Amino acid sequence: MIRYPDRALRTIGVTAPSSGVSEELHHLLEGATAQLEKQGFAVKTTANAWTQKEAKSSPAAVRAKELISIWRDSKVDAIIPPWGGELLLEILEHLDFRKLTPKWLLGYSDISLLSLAVTLNTGIATAHGTNIIDLRGSETDPTTACWIDVLSSTKTSVIKQVSSEKYQKSWDHDKPTPAVFNLTEPTVWKTVSGNAERLEGRLLGGCIDVIRHLVGTPYGNVEAFRKKSIPDEPVIWFLENCEMNTADLKRSLLQMKYAGWFDNCSGIVFGRSEANEPVQGYTAEMVYQELAEQLKVPIVYDADIGHQPPQVILVNGAHALFHVDDGKGRVVQEFR
Known part of the structure; x- marks a missing residue:
């Protein structure tokens, strides 16, 4: 059976299991955080969300540790990385999938490797879609806006979507x-x-x-x-x-x-x-x-x-x- 998260969406965790945000682009993540807070969400970030060097946010073991830490944080209801990247594959050998309990993970590009691996190895449902950087606008198009519906859902939910205009x-x-x-x-x-x-x-x-x-x-x-x-x-x-x-x-x-x-x-x-x-x-x-x-x-x-x-x-x-x-x-x- 598939294991679906079953908790209200209040706090969003941001960690960078692939690429983080370099200093000159911090305003993008700051903008996304501000917009989410305006919508009533709390946002909690790990250190490597704000760093980027040599095609990754931090060494593989550090990325895995920060991911597990925020995943197991009882105050965090969903995890949305800043964006994708290049080297997420490096962290898999450092993850203990047995430590993961149902919690929403949302992202695409390199993050989709993690999402698929989590679902295949734990049976936990994961979401493919927007990253957090792209939620920094003062408006959200109707297609992207469905991320809230999905991450606010629990087992037995039915989600209906249509193609964009x-x-x-x-x-x-x-x-x-x-x-x-x-x-x-x-x-x-x-x-x-x-x-x-x-x-x-x-x-x-x-x-x-x-x-x-x-x-x-x-x-x-x-x-x-x-x-x-x-x-x-x-x-x-x-x-x-x-x-x-x-x-x-x-x-x-x-x-x-x-x-x-x-x-x-x-x-x-x-x-x-x-x-x-x-x-x-x-x-x-x-x-x-x-x-x-x-x-x-x-x-x-x-x-x-x-x-x-x-x-x-x-x-x-x-x-x-x-x-x-x-x-x-x-x-x-x-x-x-």
Whole structure:
């Protein structure tokens, strides 16, 4: 069974298991903290949320220690790191997953590696979506705003979300908006089949650039997780590509397939990406088509997941229904 957090959302913990915030960018984290406090939340940060050196916030053992410390802090109701980074993988060998009790963890990019590892090794539900830096605006778009609904939820909750109206094509820090994001491009969720699709199953996923590195490690035993936590239930994988070209994307998907990650898969949802650079005319759409034919499952792409915000908030372990039709998407998650 999946273990869902069951506590009111009052205090948010901020720690940096991947990258922290360097001194010249402290104003971003300060702004996010101030906005959250205006909304009535308390915010508690660890020391490494404010440091960054050599591609990480602090040494691996320190990051693990600070993560466990704030996770076990009874006054902290949810953990939202500042943002992703590069080297979260380093901390896994320093974590004792047995010390983790149900508490919400929210983030994406490199943080999704931690989220997936936590769910696979403990059965604790974790959330994929916005980081705390992107909550610094005086306004929040309706898609991103659902983070509060999810992190305020408990077991038996039902969360309904719809696709965004517009998305941000690329980051333009010289043109800040009250909601942080520059949402200018019409959102269109697509399907490989070109038809309406319905996907149902348990959610697992994250940024494929990093979660692929769990394959073949003690921290990425999807088969054991299935047997213990979701026996005989199909999985919907949600995946997003941050930096890979299409050949690297295909290799990564094949590695996951060969490792059995796509066994009993009921569908895959890919997020929008400004990566996916074609290799000799080999496009992302071709990758999706081939995968759909190989796995014989529906595939949705250009969904609100990943590095082209906004993002729907998806919960690893939750039961989900995706309905995609005429460019629009609906997601219903049940915490059961």
